Amino acid sequence: MHNHTAGSVIALCAVLLAGTAACSSSDGDSKTATGKPVSGGTLTYALTQEPDCLDPAVSPMQATAIVNRNIFDSLVSLDSDGKFHPALAEKWAVSPDGTTYTFTLKKGVVFHDGTPFDATAVKATLDHVVDPKTKSYYAASLISVYRGAKVVDASTVEVKIAAPTAPFLQALSTAYLGIQSPKALTRDAAQQCQSPVGTGPFQVSAWEKKSSIKLTRNPAYAWAPPTAGHTGPALLDGLTFQFIPENSARLGALTSGQVNGVDGVQPADVAQVKGSGSLQLLRADSPGTAYSLYLNAKKAPFSDEKVRIAFQRSLNLDVLIKSVYFGQYARAWSPLSPTTLGYDPSTVGTWAYDPTLSNKLLDEAGWATRDSEGYRTKDGKRLSLYWPYTPLFATDSRTILGQGIQADAKKVGIDLKYTSVDVGQLQKDVLTGASDLYSTSYVRAEPDILRFFFASDQTADKGGGNAFHFSAPDVDGWLKAATGSSDDAVRKTNYANVQKYVLEHALVVPTYVPSYLAGVSKKVHDVKFDPSAYPVFYDAWLEH
Amino acid sequence: MPATLRWLGRRLILAAFVVFGAATAAFAAMNLMPGDPVLTILGSTNPTPALIAQVRSDLGYDEPFAVRYAEFLGRLVHGDLGQSYQLREPVTEVITGQLLPTAELALTAFVLALAVAAVLAVTTAGRRPAVRRVVSALELLTTSSPGFWIGILLLTFLSFRIHLFPAAGGDGVNGLVLPAITLALGMTGVFSQVLRAGLERALEEPYALTARARGTGETAVRTRHALRHALIPVLTLSGWALGTLLSGAVVVETVFGRRGIGRVMATAVIGRDVPTVTGVVIVSAVFFTLINILVDGLYRVIDPRLRQEKA
Numbered sequence: 001m002h003n004h005t006a007g008s009v010i011a012l013c014a015v016l017l018a019g020t021a022a023c024s025s026s027d028g029d030s031k032t033a034t035g036k037p038v039s040g041g042t043l044t045y046a047l048t049q050e051p052d053c054l055d056p057a058v059s060p061m062q063a064t065a066i067v068n069r070n071i072f073d074s075l076v077s078l079d080s081d082g083k084f085h086p087a088l089a090e091k092w093a094v095s096p097d098g099t100t101y102t103f104t105l106k107k108g109v110v111f112h113d114g115t116p117f118d119a120t121a122v123k124a125t126l127d128h129v130v131d132p133k134t135k136s137y138y139a140a141s142l143i144s145v146y147r148g149a150k151v152v153d154a155s156t157v158e159v160k161i162a163a164p165t166a167p168f169l170q171a172l173s174t175a176y177l178g179i180q181s182p183k184a185l186t187r188d189a190a191q192q193c194q195s196p197v198g199t200g201p202f203q204v205s206a207w208e209k210k211s212s213i214k215l216t217r218n219p220a221y222a223w224a225p226p227t228a229g230h231t232g233p234a235l236l237d238g239l240t241f242q243f244i245p246e247n248s249a250r251l252g253a254l255t256s257g258q259v260n261g262v263d264g265v266q267p268a269d270v271a272q273v274k275g276s277g278s279l280q281l282l283r284a285d286s287p288g289t290a291y292s293l294y295l296n297a298k299k300a301p302f303s304d305e306k307v308r309i310a311f312q313r314s315l316n317l318d319v320l321i322k323s324v325y326f327g328q329y330a331r332a333w334s335p336l337s338p339t340t341l342g343y344d345p346s347t348v349g350t351w352a353y354d355p356t357l358s359n360k361l362l363d364e365a366g367w368a369t370r371d372s373e374g375y376r377t378k379d380g381k382r383l384s385l386y387w388p389y390t391p392l393f394a395t396d397s398r399t400i401l402g403q404g405i406q407a408d409a410k411k412v413g414i415d416l417k418y419t420s421v422d423v424g425q426l427q428k429d430v431l432t433g434a435s436d437l438y439s440t441s442y443v444r445a446e447p448d449i450l451r452f453f454f455a456s457d458q459t460a461d462k463g464g465g466n467a468f469h470f471s472a473p474d475v476d477g478w479l480k481a482a483t484g485s486s487d488d489a490v491r492k493t494n495y496a497n498v499q500k501y502v503l504e505h506a507l508v509v510p511t512y513v514p515s516y517l518a519g520v521s522k523k524v525h526d527v528k529f530d531p532s533a534y535p536v537f538y539d540a541w542l543e544h
Numbered sequence: 545m546p547a548t549l550r551w552l553g554r555r556l557i558l559a560a561f562v563v564f565g566a567a568t569a570a571f572a573a574m575n576l577m578p579g580d581p582v583l584t585i586l587g588s589t590n591p592t593p594a595l596i597a598q599v600r601s602d603l604g605y606d607e608p609f610a611v612r613y614a615e616f617l618g619r620l621v622h623g624d625l626g627q628s629y630q631l632r633e634p635v636t637e638v639i640t641g642q643l644l645p646t647a648e649l650a651l652t653a654f655v656l657a658l659a660v661a662a663v664l665a666v667t668t669a670g671r672r673p674a675v676r677r678v679v680s681a682l683e684l685l686t687t688s689s690p691g692f693w694i695g696i697l698l699l700t701f702l703s704f705r706i707h708l709f710p711a712a713g714g715d716g717v718n719g720l721v722l723p724a725i726t727l728a729l730g731m732t733g734v735f736s737q738v739l740r741a742g743l744e745r746a747l748e749e750p751y752a753l754t755a756r757a758r759g760t761g762e763t764a765v766r767t768r769h770a771l772r773h774a775l776i777p778v779l780t781l782s783g784w785a786l787g788t789l790l791s792g793a794v795v796v797e798t799v800f801g802r803r804g805i806g807r808v809m810a811t812a813v814i815g816r817d818v819p820t821v822t823g824v825v826i827v828s829a830v831f832f833t834l835i836n837i838l839v840d841g842l843y844r845v846i847d848p849r850l851r852q853e854k855a
Contacts, residue, residue: 005823046712052815132598141592189632209631209641210803211713244712244801248696252704253711424579431583486596503684518585 019066026496037230039544042238043524045535046250050210050243050262053193056178057129060138062443065175066263066534067241070200070215071112072178075122076169077225078445078531082341082488084169086178087225088117088199098164098486105155109223111181112203119157121171122150126159134189141463164484166491167448174532199223201234201538215239227331229526230537239537248478254279260542261520261527263535267328267397273519282518283328284533287340288449290332290510291398291441293387293405296468297507301367301383302436308506310361311385313354314412320404321512324397328517332510334499335450340481342447342495351503358412367413376413384415387437388430390423396514398439405511430467431460438467441514445531447495448501451479454502475501548844555840559833564830571616571820577816581605584816587628603629603818616822625826626819630812635823638808643827646804649796650789652720653727658778660728661735665774666766669743676740683733689790695726695799709731712801723800727792731785735778742774749773777848783839787832 034445051064056072077087089103109117119390126149129139145161145168152158161168171177184197195204201224202215218265221233242259244250251269254262255276264272265281273281299308321331330338362368365378367383376383389402416437421429429435442449442465451458456471458464475498482494501507516533523543528536575581582600599605604612619626625635668679686694702722703711709722746752747770755765794806805824812820 050811053632058632132594135595135598135602137586137595140595153552175580193632208803209638210797210807211801227777242801245807246692246696246799246801248634249699249711249799249801252699256707256711257665258703258707258711422578423814424577424581424584426579427584461593463596 006114019499022381037235037526037539037541037544039235039541040237041544042240043261043537043540043542044240044242044259045520045537046244046259046262048243048245048247048250051213054196054204054207054213055134055189055192056176056180056196057125057134057136057139058189058193059342060176062534063241065532067213067215068175068178068198069200069530069534070202070239070537071196071200072175072180073109073200073223073225074174074178075172076225078170078173079227080339080464080531082531084173085226087173088122088223090463092482094486095254098484099161101159101161101168102152102488103157103159104309104474105157106223109199110220111184111197111199112218113181113184113197115181115183115197117179117199117258118154119151120154121179122157122159123151124185125177125180125289128180128185129177142174142176143168145435164486164488166483167446169447170448202239205238210243212243213241213242224538229528234538235541236537251519254521257521260524261518263518264515265517265519267325267517268520270326270328270517278522279519280522280524282529283515283518284526285330285337285339286441286514286516286533287337287446287531288444289335289440289442289453290337291396291439292332292335292421292511293437293439293509294453294468295507295509296433296436296438297435297470298433298468301385302364303364305505306365306376307367309382310358311409311414312351312410312506312509313361314358314414315405315509316353317511319352320401320408324401324404325452325512329396329512329515332513333503335453335502335508335510336427336447336495336499339487340445340447340449342450342492344496344499345500346496347503350500355412362412362414370413373409374413375415382415384417385409385436386417386419386429387436387439388419388421388426388435389439390426391420401511402439430489433468439511440465443514443532447491448476448483450495450498451483454498454507455479470507472501551844552837552841555837559655559837562833563826563829565727567617567620567826568613570825571613573669574816574818574821575609575612581816581818585818599629620826625823628812628817628820630815630817630820632695635819638820639805639823639827642805644807645802646790646793646797646806647800648720649723649727649793649804650786652724653731653792654782654786654791656724657728657731657735658782660732661739661778662771663734664732665739665743666681666771669740669766669770670747678736683736685733686729687731689729691726691730691795692799694735695722698726699800700720713803719800723796723802726799727789730792731789734781734785738781739771739774739779742777743770746770746773769773776843779839779842779846781785783832783836786835787828790828790831 026423047063047066049061049063050242051059051061051067053059054064054068056064056068073088075087075089077085079085088106088109090106092103094101104123105119111117126146129143131138131144145163145165147160147162150158178198201218201221203218205216206214216238217236219233224231244253247264247266250262250264253259253431270281273279283433295302295308297303297308317331321329333342333350336343362376366388367378369377371377371382389397406416406418430438452465454466454470455464455474456476458466459469460467478494479495482491485491518535520527525541525543527540528539530536582596582603582605586596586599604615628635628638631638664679699711699722702708710719713719743766744818752765752770755769794802794810797804797806798810808820809824812824
């Protein structure tokens, strides 16, 4: 399940990195003559998916992160520069050995149920996340280094982790690690899922399953993080998330003014939204990994690096991405997407389309003869590669992209078997190494995601994303050095090394950078994006 | 009357077997699908080994298939459909919460389809071939058009362009109109074809001739005499029709963003929420068999010959 991932804290517009992500104001003229934020009104925003469970510790879904960011505050907030700011924690200190974080907490903060926020709440939340009974799909894996918290006094808490881990603060800044009311946490799992209790600018008022979640303003809210655009309560009286799974119905609801905004605008529909006088397009490139093809180097024919490079260079991705996505998504050069900290811009252009080179390499690798259909053969065996996918997860017209890739590979004589299978079959083929390729994208505002895909200890049986058991001591060393260091320059160099290595050895073929595309009415102002490219509604207001 | 009771008893026992069979089939299908069910449920969301072990034991996947199946049946006998893995709620609660909107939709669509079909059949049966042919072609077109396409067309014209109905959601009458029309359209053609054939047969019968001879008007002959007879095959068909409508609800509810059991089913299948999928299958099987018993019962009321045969 791609795109199930880490949300992040309320932050400034994500315009700063690589200039690809944009504020709400960049694509439409959202600054109107009035311009002054006004309070009041209920904003209705249609989501593609419905959260399964609103307990942030449980659900891995993107939809849950979007809804929960309004209900929960985190200990720290991350801006799009990768800098951490105080949120529920006023300040924090890290012990010299990097394994103890001491958080000094804000005073006067109150949960929606009236419980005061203090050190006990922090400990209760973190313990709840890692408790096996919680069955956390995602949050627990973000803080797998957590080894317990100690309440020093009401406003001081000491958090122990197993080893120095730079991504720990980023994990704490996501909505998945939002701080929950310790009183609410004593309820049963069903209640916890239905109406979790946080300290955020909005609180849950009703969740009508398969229809909508209604949030109302928290009037007591006075502890917005400095990354937000204003202080005090939210400007909207209410925020309603409606669930419309069908793409054209969702867009139609927007164009006919039945909702104020929608997510999941299809690249083909962008022109319609931009061309409309009453709508604007909001977009933010997602951090994490680009939609990439991972190659199985453990098995022939991809065990031969020449074949891998030949495949990588045979794809005319510039043309493919442009035509499949109507110019809306950027072509990717690195497995790390450009809005992620540690992205290495020097990867651009390093593995350009070169079918001549592909043909030469394949000849050298011994795949010199061709069969009647034009595919290359060696010792009477065709150069076939198995790439399973499941249509359920093939959002973003990925199936069409896959067919384009298949056609390009055919031109150099590679028989790419792009095959639609059931989700269980996909899991099986990938995990047993029966497939030659595996494709996915992953949203996370932290370069540590590279470790998830390429570290030798992150194989799938250990809960990682290194499906094909790739292992290289160099890469492991760089990843370890990057994780253990809190020096941004050191981390950057190491992550750059990893990106160069996996591209040079053609272990991955990045394709495009997924973007969060939202359409909203021009009467909606100041919807911003957090570092995970999810919309944030705390500063949003409606023109009356 | 004892004959009827015996008949009912026999049918109920048969129904129990049908439900048992459906439950077994659903359970087996969900368990025999390829891949590790636990890893499939968890997806590539970076699950910790501790979580994988916890989920495996919660779902009983650490036990052999036979044991799991026996436990499943044991719970089923007590009316316990298990706990939804995605929603963390008992499956019975998930289903009861979403059953009413689907029942509303299916029944409205059924009544609508029947009413329209009756009008079409009565007005065109045995009439000029040109009119018949046009109507018949239209029926074929609506029956063979996919529901999601009709739904989008209706939405485009009646919701996006002219704001008559909501594009999504809407539990009231207003929100019911477009989904019900979409669902009914596919059924209308089938009903009217069957009705027309029946009507045309009935209009040739001696009693129709007698009625005409008495000076009864053509409309009255059709509606009062012939239609009643032509309705019997439609009644037989309606058991099947309600089942089809329930499954059609999966598509229609998704297109119109409507609440209901179809949406629950669609999400549960994608997420491999085994208890929810089997639960929905069992509940649907119960409904389907009950409706069929009811239809057969009505059939016996309408056509006394069926009662006497077995007496």
